[in-house]
Amino acid sequence: xxxxxxxxxxxxxxxxxxxxxxxxxxxxxxxxxxxxxxxxxxxxxxxxxxxxxxxxxxxxxxxxxxxxxxxxxxxxxxxxxxxxxxxxxxxxxxxxxxxxxxxxxxxxxxxxxxxxxxxxxxxxxxxxxxxxxxxxxxxxxxxxxxxxxxxxxxxxxxxxxxxxxxxxxxxxxxxxxxxxxxxxxxxxxxxxxxxxxxxxxxxxxxxxxxxxxxxxxxxxxxxxxxxxxxxxxxxxxxxxxxxxxxxxxxxxxxxxxxxxxxxxxxxxxxxxxxxxxxxxxxxxxxxxxxxxxxxxxxxxxxxxxxxxxxxxxxxxxxxxxxxxxxxxxxxxxxxxxxxxxxxxxxxxxxxxxxxxxxxxxxxxxxxxxxxxxxxxxxxxxxxxxxxxxxxxxxxxxxxxxxxxxxxxxxxxxxx
Amino acid sequence: xxxxxxxxxxxxxxxxxxxxxxxxxxxxxxxxxxxxxxxxxxxxxxxxxxxxxxxxxxxxxxxxxxxxxxxxxxxxxxxxxxxxxxxxxxxxxxxxxxxxxxxxxxxxxxxxxxxxxxxxxxxxxxxxxxxxxxxxxxxxxxxxxxxxxxxxxxxxxxxxxxxxxxxxxxxxxxxxxx
Numbered sequence: 001x002x003x004x005x006x007x008x009x010x011x012x013x014x015x016x017x018x019x020x021x022x023x024x025x026x027x028x029x030x031x032x033x034x035x036x037x038x039x040x041x042x043x044x045x046x047x048x049x050x051x052x053x054x055x056x057x058x059x060x061x062x063x064x065x066x067x068x069x070x071x072x073x074x075x076x077x078x079x080x081x082x083x084x085x086x087x088x089x090x091x092x093x094x095x096x097x098x099x100x101x102x103x104x105x106x107x108x109x110x111x112x113x114x115x116x117x118x119x120x121x122x123x124x125x126x127x128x129x130x131x132x133x134x135x136x137x138x139x140x141x142x143x144x145x146x147x148x149x150x151x152x153x154x155x156x157x158x159x160x161x162x163x164x165x166x167x168x169x170x171x172x173x174x175x176x177x178x179x180x181x182x183x184x185x186x187x188x189x190x191x192x193x194x195x196x197x198x199x200x201x202x203x204x205x206x207x208x209x210x211x212x213x214x215x216x217x218x219x220x221x222x223x224x225x226x227x228x229x230x231x232x233x234x235x236x237x238x239x240x241x242x243x244x245x246x247x248x249x250x251x252x253x254x255x256x257x258x259x260x261x262x263x264x265x266x267x268x269x270x271x272x273x274x275x276x277x278x279x280x281x282x283x284x285x286x287x288x289x290x291x292x293x294x295x296x297x298x299x300x301x302x303x304x305x306x307x308x309x310x311x312x313x314x315x316x317x318x319x320x321x322x323x324x325x326x327x328x329x330x331x332x333x334x335x336x337x338x339x340x341x342x343x344x345x346x347x348x349x350x351x352x353x354x355x356x357x358x359x360x361x362x363x364x365x366x367x368x369x370x371x372x373x374x375x376x377x378x379x380x381x382x383x384x385x386x387x388x389x390x391x392x393x394x395x396x397x398x399x400x401x402x403x404x405x406x407x408x409x410x411x412x413x414x415x
Numbered sequence: 416x417x418x419x420x421x422x423x424x425x426x427x428x429x430x431x432x433x434x435x436x437x438x439x440x441x442x443x444x445x446x447x448x449x450x451x452x453x454x455x456x457x458x459x460x461x462x463x464x465x466x467x468x469x470x471x472x473x474x475x476x477x478x479x480x481x482x483x484x485x486x487x488x489x490x491x492x493x494x495x496x497x498x499x500x501x502x503x504x505x506x507x508x509x510x511x512x513x514x515x516x517x518x519x520x521x522x523x524x525x526x527x528x529x530x531x532x533x534x535x536x537x538x539x540x541x542x543x544x545x546x547x548x549x550x551x552x553x554x555x556x557x558x559x560x561x562x563x564x565x566x567x568x569x570x571x572x573x574x575x576x577x578x579x580x581x582x583x584x585x586x587x588x589x590x591x592x593x
Contacts, residue, residue: 282514287515291500292500293501
């Protein structure tokens with residue numbers, strides 16, 4: 001048995017600190033950035049900077065969240081093969097509480113009216129008549145109709161419930177996994193199984209509703225029944241890719257001796273399969289809206305494809321997240337090849353970051369979008385943060401679990 | 416010098432794999448293995464070349480995609496353009512989203528059926544063929560390795576098989592094709 005612990009080397013640590021410093025400086029500089037040309041500087045709320053923060057907050061929290069989901073899935077289904085890489089997806093899931101705090105801060109800033117990414121957070125839009133009896137020019141009947149769902153009390157109850165319950169599940173899984181290392185036996189295994197199933201039930205509902213609350217409500221006049229799944233699939237593929245890239249990194253550094261080609265192959269299959277799941281949902285959402293051709297629904301794609309000039313980005317996202325993974329990962333050898341997996345994984349991660357960008361930006365900064373220093377700098381900062389959190393968690397526990405009941409089976413995993 | 420066919424029966428996959436490796440490392444080629452279920456790693460152990468079925472599947476898939484595209488282009492654009500849902504079919508690419516599901520289904524259909532038919536033809540599992548399995552126990556809980564060799568090597572191979580855990584060794588004149 002290989003009990004080698006991962007050492008978080010100073011070199012890696014300084015790289016992540018450097019990235020985080022870049023991110024922090026970018027965010028600070030971004031808030032000193034004035035409004036774009038033609039926008040009244042008075043009362044300017046740094047929409048672009050907040051929108052970037054939302055893109056990154058959501059995308060990276062999704063990685064931690066869906067790693068937790070994947071972990072719960074493995075427990076609930078009593079999966080054996082993945083036990084050898086269990087510590088890796090556990091470490092990726094450790095970003096969830098951090099991401100939840102960041103997400104909470106970003107949404108809270110909206111409620112405090114520091115930004116107005118969410119139109120419905122403005123209390124004026126649901127007031128029909130002004131106090132003097134004249135009609136309110138800001139009144140928005142669509143938002144007023146949705147007030148039952150988007151009132152601050154219900155919204156905050158939901159938001160806090162998602163973030164807290166998800167994080168508690170994640171912490172519980174992690175704690176029990178470390179206990180199992182010392183204790184052994186099957187008691188913890190069965191407990192994890194039950195909790196995993198419970199998480200999946202909770203997540204089945206909240207994965208969709210959280211996407212409606214934080215992402216779809218940016219386009220509050222619009223709705224799509226596919227949106228929750230589409231956002232979920234996008235987060236899932238990002239999480240699977242992060243897990244696979246972390247495994248490959250550790251293999252490259254000489255850790256994880258017990259992980260063989262078949263484990264890598266299976267993770268590659270996951271990456272391939274979830275890419276397809278995302279493409280399927282992405283296309284279905286588009287096709288249903290395109291076919292029915294109802295103005296309330298087509299506005300979403302009209303804004304993106306024609307109105308605000310996201311046509312190029314939409315196609316880029318399609319190619320990066322569907323065409324490249326499909327062609328490059330189709331063969332068996334590619335799913336076992338380090339270079340192929342790293343290249344495709346990087347393409348997929350960037351592609352899905354751009355996908356979240358396409359969800360947020362057309363609804364917030366609209367036509368005034370650039371992939372400039374603010375976007376890239378902030379994203380680098382978050383990359384540094386997530387790498388730091390993952391690697392710190394990896395270093396805290398043995399890289400191979402010690403006493404999982406299916407450990408032996410996983411070490412003999414073939415195909 | 417006459418040829419002989421050795422049928423070695425195993426009751427577990429582990430000795431079977433071990434035995435296959437021993438024989439192959441001694442330069443003895445294995446004709447075939449009959450097994451009640453797929454044994455992981457057996458293909459490589461008995462020295463079968465990599466299967467071409469994946470490449471065949473890819474080609475069948477492309478065929479299905481092309482056929483579907485041709486069919487829909489002919490029916491919906493060329494021969495009888497139809498205005499469905501306010502989308503007159505002036506060009507194939509303009510109505511592309513509507514054609515994607517059919518292209519996908521046709522690709523999968525052709526790839527799956529093509530693979531199955533290729534498999535049946537390659538194994539010659541067609542109506543009226545005689546069973547090629549020399550021992551019905553291999554459909555239940557036994558594994559059988561078939562080795563074709565010269566009479567002079569027989570005792571050597573048999574002792575190697577015994578050592579690796581074969582529970583039964585028969586000489587057979589069972590003739591099976593391919």
